[in-house]
Amino acid sequence: MTSQFIVIPDLCTGCLTCELACSFAHPVEGKPGRTRIVVYTTPVKELWIPVVCLQCDDPACVRSCLVDALRRNPATGAIELHQDKCVKCLACVAACPFGCSLLDGRHNLIVKCDLCSGDPVCAHFCPTKALSFRPFDTGLLKATA
Amino acid sequence: MVHLTLNGKIVQAREGEVLLSVIRREGISIPATCHHESVEAFGACRLCTVEITKKEWNGWKDYVTSCLYPVQNDLIVDTHSPAVVELRRTLIDLQLARCPNSPEIRQMAEEYGITTTSYEERPDGDNCILCGLCTRICDRMGFAAISTVGRGYGRRVAPPLDEPPPDCVGCLACALNCPTKVIPYVDKGTTRVIWTKQFELMTCTGCGRTTITRDFAKSLGESRQISLQYFEKCDDCHRRELSQTMTRIVSWQREEKP
Numbered sequence: 557m558t559s560q561f562i563v564i565p566d567l568c569t570g571c572l573t574c575e576l577a578c579s580f581a582h583p584v585e586g587k588p589g590r591t592r593i594v595v596y597t598t599p600v601k602e603l604w605i606p607v608v609c610l611q612c613d614d615p616a617c618v619r620s621c622l623v624d625a626l627r628r629n630p631a632t633g634a635i636e637l638h639q640d641k642c643v644k645c646l647a648c649v650a651a652c653p654f655g656c657s658l659l660d661g662r663h664n665l666i667v668k669c670d671l672c673s674g675d676p677v678c679a680h681f682c683p684t685k686a687l688s689f690r691p692f693d694t695g696l697l698k699a700t701a
Numbered sequence: 702m703v704h705l706t707l708n709g710k711i712v713q714a715r716e717g718e719v720l721l722s723v724i725r726r727e728g729i730s731i732p733a734t735c736h737h738e739s740v741e742a743f744g745a746c747r748l749c750t751v752e753i754t755k756k757e758w759n760g761w762k763d764y765v766t767s768c769l770y771p772v773q774n775d776l777i778v779d780t781h782s783p784a785v786v787e788l789r790r791t792l793i794d795l796q797l798a799r800c801p802n803s804p805e806i807r808q809m810a811e812e813y814g815i816t817t818t819s820y821e822e823r824p825d826g827d828n829c830i831l832c833g834l835c836t837r838i839c840d841r842m843g844f845a846a847i848s849t850v851g852r853g854y855g856r857r858v859a860p861p862l863d864e865p866p867p868d869c870v871g872c873l874a875c876a877l878n879c880p881t882k883v884i885p886y887v888d889k890g891t892t893r894v895i896w897t898k899q900f901e902l903m904t905c906t907g908c909g910r911t912t913i914t915r916d917f918a919k920s921l922g923e924s925r926q927i928s929l930q931y932f933e934k935c936d937d938c939h940r941r942e943l944s945q946t947m948t949r950i951v952s953w954q955r956e957e958k959p
Contacts, residue, residue, distance in 0.1 A: 596944035655939030
């Protein structure tokens with residue numbers, strides 16, 4: 557775990573390219589799947605909020621999973637859902653306090669952001685770099701504050 | 702690492718792995734209705750049977766359930782040899798005799814060229830193939846609310862004493878993972894009925910959508926120390942809340958440095 561996924565809502569233009577990229581990066585049966593990142597419009601002028609899994613330190617989804625289908629990948633730090641182990645009890649969907657464990661109702665699958673195994677496609681496609689995946693930089697938090 | 706021959710191709714496998722996971726990884730499709738990765742292999746349906754042999758066996762062959770058979774060096778595996786396909790056809794034929802009305806079994810039978818069973822159809826047959834996946838998943842999740850009862854011809858899956866099971870929390874894991882979709886459940890308004898037990902569904906305080914049952918949420922709260930507050934809203938409302946919080950933070954920042 558050497559990099560972090562950074563979302564800077566101030567830079568987001570609401571173009572939804574990330575949602576498209578995510579859908580196409582996670583196809584189901586050759587068709588685009590449900591996006592793991594959702595961009596919300598806000599009443600504030602020129603502000604959009606991309607909502608994506610926060611990969612919590614003490615994740616409620618992992619705690620709620622009774623069959624150990626959700627596990628943290630130590631290489632990327634992302635919590636990954638092992639689809640073949642999932643029994644679709646929806647415990648993680650209900651437990652996540654940020655609503656980032658999603659139900660793909662069309663294919664009856666649970667989906668969540670897994671940082672594309674360490675190379676998030678949405679970050680590549682974000683035209684304004686509101687989403688980025690970069691090595692840990694302690695100076696960044698001070699710079700944006 | 703273990704090296705074995707699978708359908709004429711030499712493949713690698715981890716020590717202690719079972720044949721079925723190697724077969725699946727190589728993209729070879731064989732039916733395995735009672736198999737689920739979250740529970741231990743059981744070998745109930747026998748459909749994943751494959752033919753194995755070794756050079757030093759001098760032409761002797763064996764037929765094993767691949768979900769239970771550990772990989773070995775120099776093993777020669779055939780998933781679709783004429784003998785094993787015939788064996789699988791017989792098994793599907795028997796399942797079709799038990800569950801003549803199951804669309805899942807019918808479709809599998811058609812793939813193996815069977816339209817009607819050559820055995821006597823069970824007159825009072827339901828669509829349960831008695832693979833035990835529902836009871837095993839229920840055990841794995843720590844509820845153990847249902848089990849198989851009876852023996853032989855009268856064997857079936859049921860809650861204890863055919864009464865509403867006290868340990869069931871209504872998570873639907875049994876019904877949703879059933880290979881023949883035979884376990885009935887009804888979601889109506891804010892109630893759910895499964896195994897004749899009635900449950901109250903949690904209602905989102907934001908939008909009124911129903912989520913999991915209150916009993917399931919309570920049980921998760923107790924066994925996994927998750928606050929019941931987490932279950933009060935649906936995932937949509939949770940996401941919207943997060944975006945509203947972020948909006949507030951950003952607008953404060955903008956006010957501070959215009």
